[in-house]
Amino acid sequence: MRPESRSMRESILAAAVQLFAQYGYHAAPLRDIARIAGIQAASIYHHYPSKQALLVEIMETHMLRLNASLEHILKENDDPLQRLHAAIANHIRLHTTYKEEFFIIDTEMRALEDEHRPYILSLRDKYEALLQELLQDGMEREIFRRSDVKIASYAIIAMCTEVATWFRPNGRLSVQQVNTIYRQFITEGLLLPPGVAAPMPDETAHLL
Amino acid sequence: MRPESRSMRESILAAAVQLFAQYGYHAAPLRDIARIAGIQAASIYHHYPSKQALLVEIMETHMLRLNASLEHILKENDDPLQRLHAAIANHIRLHTTYKEEFFIIDTEMRALEDEHRPYILSLRDKYEALLQELLQDGMEREIFRRSDVKIASYAIIAMCTEVATWFRPNGRLSVQQVNTIYRQFITEGLLLPPGVAAPMPDETAHLL
Numbered sequence: 001m002r003p004e005s006r007s008m009r010e011s012i013l014a015a016a017v018q019l020f021a022q023y024g025y026h027a028a029p030l031r032d033i034a035r036i037a038g039i040q041a042a043s044i045y046h047h048y049p050s051k052q053a054l055l056v057e058i059m060e061t062h063m064l065r066l067n068a069s070l071e072h073i074l075k076e077n078d079d080p081l082q083r084l085h086a087a088i089a090n091h092i093r094l095h096t097t098y099k100e101e102f103f104i105i106d107t108e109m110r111a112l113e114d115e116h117r118p119y120i121l122s123l124r125d126k127y128e129a130l131l132q133e134l135l136q137d138g139m140e141r142e143i144f145r146r147s148d149v150k151i152a153s154y155a156i157i158a159m160c161t162e163v164a165t166w167f168r169p170n171g172r173l174s175v176q177q178v179n180t181i182y183r184q185f186i187t188e189g190l191l192l193p194p195g196v197a198a199p200m201p202d203e204t205a206h207l208l
Numbered sequence: 209m210r211p212e213s214r215s216m217r218e219s220i221l222a223a224a225v226q227l228f229a230q231y232g233y234h235a236a237p238l239r240d241i242a243r244i245a246g247i248q249a250a251s252i253y254h255h256y257p258s259k260q261a262l263l264v265e266i267m268e269t270h271m272l273r274l275n276a277s278l279e280h281i282l283k284e285n286d287d288p289l290q291r292l293h294a295a296i297a298n299h300i301r302l303h304t305t306y307k308e309e310f311f312i313i314d315t316e317m318r319a320l321e322d323e324h325r326p327y328i329l330s331l332r333d334k335y336e337a338l339l340q341e342l343l344q345d346g347m348e349r350e351i352f353r354r355s356d357v358k359i360a361s362y363a364i365i366a367m368c369t370e371v372a373t374w375f376r377p378n379g380r381l382s383v384q385q386v387n388t389i390y391r392q393f394i395t396e397g398l399l400l401p402p403g404v405a406a407p408m409p410d411e412t413a414h415l416l
Contacts (some may be wrong), residue, residue: 024233025232025233026232026361027235110231110232111232112230138398142400143400144398144399144400145392145399145400147392147393147398148389150408151381151386151393152393154367154370154374155370155393156367158366158369158370159362159364159367161366162362162363164361166362181355181360182333184353185355186365187395187398187399188353188397188399189392190343190346190352191289191351191396194348
C-alpha cells in the first residue's frame with residue numbers, strides 16, 4: 001500500500017472512531033466521516049467498502065491487541081498473583097489509552113451484521129477464556145479462593161473496563177494509582193482482614 | 209388520566225424500550241415505535257411530545273427507583289456490612305429485572321438533549337453519592353478497609369451493573385447465587401485469607 005493511502009485509511013478510521021463514539025454507529029453518516037477525514041464522500045469507498053467495514057476494523061484491531069497482550073502476560077509469568085496484577089494493569093492501560101475505541105466495542109456489538117458479529121464475539125470469548133485460565137490456575141494452586149471462575153472473570157472485566165468512562169488523564173489519580181487501588185480491591189476486597197474484623201463464613205461453598 | 213390513555217402510554221413506552229435497546233436511540237424511528245404499540249404514527253404525539261421525551265421518561269423512572277431503593281436500605285439498616293449486602297442485592301435485582309431499561313441508561317446518555325442530560329446525570333451522581341456514604345461510614349467504623357471511596361463505588365456499580373448483560377433467568381445460576389458470589393468477591397476479594405496465603409502489604413496507604 002502506498003504511504004498516502006495508509007495515512008488516508010488512518011484518517012478515515014480516526015474520524016469513524018470519533019463519530020461512532022459521539023453519536024453511535026447508526027447516527028454517524030459516512031459522509032460526515034469523509035468530511036472529517038478530508039476526503040470526498042464517494043472516494044471513501046476506495047478505502048473501505050462500507051461503514052460496517054470501519055466498525056469491524058475498529059473492534060477487531062483493539063480486541064486482537066487486548067487478547068495478544070494477555071496471552072503474552074500468561075506466557076511470561078507463572079505466579080498467579082503476578083499474572084493477575086499484570087492482567088489488571090494491562091486491561092486498564094489499554095482501556096484508558098483507547099477510551100473511545102473500547103466504548104464502541106462495549107456499546108455497538110448489536111450493530112455488527114452477518115458473520116461479523118459471531119467473529120467479534122469469538123474474540124471477546126477468547127479474552128474471557130484467557131482470564132478464566134489465569135483464575136482457574138490460581139485457584140488450583142490455592143493462591144486464590146475457590147469461587148465461580150466465570151463470574152469472577154466477568155466482574156474483573158466489568159470493573160476494569162469501566163475505568164475508561166471516568167478516568168481523566170490529568171485528574172486526581174494517575175493510571176498507576178488506579179491500578180494499585182483496583183489490585184487491592186480485587187485481591188483483598190472491602191472488609192478489614194480477620195483479627196481486626198470477624199471473619200465471614202464461606203457462604204458460597206455450597207454452590208461449588 | 210383515563211385508564212385507556214395510561215395503558216396506551218405504557219404500550220408506547222414498552223415499544224420504545226424494545227427498539228432503543230435493540231437498535232439504539234437514533235436508529236429507532238418513532239413510526240416503528242408507534243407501529244409496535246399499535247397506534248398511528250401521528251397519534252403518538254398525543255401521549256409523548258417527542259422521542260426524546262420517551263428516552264427521558266425511561267431513564268428517569270428507573271434511576272429514581274434505583275435511588276429510592278438504596279435510600280430505603282440506608283435508612284432501614286445501620287450495620288455497614290448488612291447495608292452493603294442489601295445494596296449489592298438491590299442493584300443486581302433491579303438490573304436483572306429491568307435489563308433493557310438499564311442497558312439504555314448505560315449506553316444512551318449521549319443521546320440526551322438540552323437540560324435532560326444534566327438532570328439524568330444528577331440522578332446518577334445521587335446514586336453514587338449514596339453508595340459512597342455507605343462505604344465511607346463503613347471505613348470510619350473500621351468494618352471496611354480504608355481505600356478510595358469513589359473508586360470503590362465505581363468498581364462495585366460497574367460489576368453489579370454488568371450482571372444485566374450476561375444473566376439468563378433460566379441459566380446456570382439464580383439471582384440469589386449470583387448475589388452470594390458477588391458479595392464474597394466484593395467483601396473478601398480473590399486471595400485466600402492470611403494464614404493460608406501470605407498477607408499483602410497495604411500498598412494504597414500512601415495514596416490516601
